[in-house]
Amino acid sequence: MxxxxxxxxTLTHSSIEKHRLAFNRFEWPEKIQDDMWWHSPDALSIATSAIENDWSxxxxxxxxxxxxxxxxxxxxxxxxxxxxxxxxxxxxxxxxxxxxxxxxxxxxxxxxxxxxxxxxxxxxxxxxxxxxxQLEKQKLEKPMDHFLVFARVLIFEEIGHxxxxxxxxxxxxxxxxxxxxxxxxxxxxxxxxxxxxxxxxxxxxxIVDDNAADFVENQLDKSIAINIGSIYNPQAYRDAGFPQGVLLREKLLNDPSRMFIHEKKMLSGVKRLLGKCGLNVMEETAA
Amino acid sequence: MSETLDLVEETSFDTLCSWLKMKAKRDEDIPLDLNLIENKLVDSIVFVEFMMMLEELAGIQLEVNEDLLKKVYSLQAIKENFFQ
Structure with a gap:
């Protein structure tokens, strides 16, 4: 402890020292032109996939x-x-x-x-x-509830990072x-x-016993699937001019190169940390 | 005109039903009045995909909250709320 x-x-000190108020931090441009890269081509959901080269x-x-x-x-x-x-x-x-x-x-x-x-x-x-x-509402013991809250936060933050x-x-x-x-x-x-x-x-x-570990692993695997899945938004594909957004999403979610990025680039830190806590997540995709 | 529109909407709704049947790994058609959530045909993961499919087929954008659950708890409710 x-x-x-x-x-x-140290982190608290850093948050205070480096604090910059966002409300007056940025100079907001009036418009951002469509012929600029709003997102790195390397960060696109099609990047490295089998279909990437089909796109102009x-x-x-x-x-x-x-x-x-x-x-x-x-x-x-x-x-x-x-x-x-x-x-x-x-x-x-x-x-x-x-x-x-x-x-x-x-x-x-x-x-x-x-x-x-x-x-x-x-x-x-x-x-x-x-x-x-959250469709499956469960009454959890507090230590389990608190652990899951912070684990879900970490999954979300590491993907965003x-x-x-x-x-x-x-x-x-x-x-x-x-x-x-x-x-x-x-x-x-x-x-x-x-x-x-x-x-x-x-x-x-x-994580008091094997049952608790199984339960947490199951919950976190779902959380990972939902967070990763949300990167592939059919509405964004439709807005970009590709009407069959759901089909494109399914293709990309099952693309081996994209699955590699999820596991090795986005979530390797989470997986390693949870491993230190005695938990194995993403076992199915790793196999 | 109305008949044509009905036909198009029925086709989209049928596509949604077939998609859910495949996702739920059911051999028989899903009864229209079956509560999809209570009967665990959709969990949190499938629910997200289900809503994305509904958005695409019905040409709408949905915000997921407790009110939406009342509109999508069964195929019949979905048909009445989004395909008529």
Missing amino acids: DNFLSRVR EEQKMALAKWECINIFSLNYTGELELMQEVSRIMHEVKLGEAKEYLHHLIDEENQHMWYFNKFCQTYAGKVYPSKKI YFNVVNARDKRVEPFIREINEAHYHDEARHIAFGRQVLEQLAEDA
Whole structure:
């Protein structure tokens, strides 16, 4: 616990030192031209897939606009869900004085939500709504509930981090969009570091036996499937000019090269961390 | 005109039913009044895909919340709310 608290104190200090108010941070351009890369070609959902070469540069650029809006919409709706869930448990979770960091996390996520929503509404006139809903409502013991909340947050953040990194580094991406990705990247790097520490801390009380491990693995595999699936939005494909969005989505979700990216580029950190907690996720896709 | 429109909408609805039957790995047709959620024909993962399919076939955009669940709990409810 001492090491954990010391690391979280460092993160808290960093959040205070590096705090930049998002509300006056950016110079918002009046318009972003359609003939710019809104999203790195390397981050497109068709990148490296068997069908990528069938797409012209013009088609890819159209897709980049709507996939940028999709990823920013996912950031907005996902961070809203994160704030609701973390707020629900923040006064009960057994993290000692490290709970203070949750106030910084919620503060920063609130500002991210603001700029992602503003971006989507200003430049595309809409946010893609979330399709996520918890259909199987279960009453869980608190340690299990708290572990699952932070594990789901980490899965969501690590996937988002992949897009921040690829877009922030790619000089082809429109400068304002790169700047947003970079700003988000810096805050999320702290949140991910915190989330990894928290999960290790909460695992002992949550994963009490094999049954608990099986249950958590099952829940997290579903969460991974839903989060990965949301990258492939049929409405974004239709907005980019491809009417059979659902069919395209299914093709891409089953493309071996895309599955490799999910596991090795987006979720390898999550998988390794959960492994340290005694959990094996994504076993089916790894086989 | 109306007959043509009905035919098109019936076809889209049938496509949705066939898709769900395939996803749920059922040999028989799914009864229209069957509660899809209570009878576990859709879980959280299939539900997302199901809503995406419904959006594409009905040409709409859906926001998922408790109110939507009342409109999509059975195939009959979906037919009445989105294909008439």
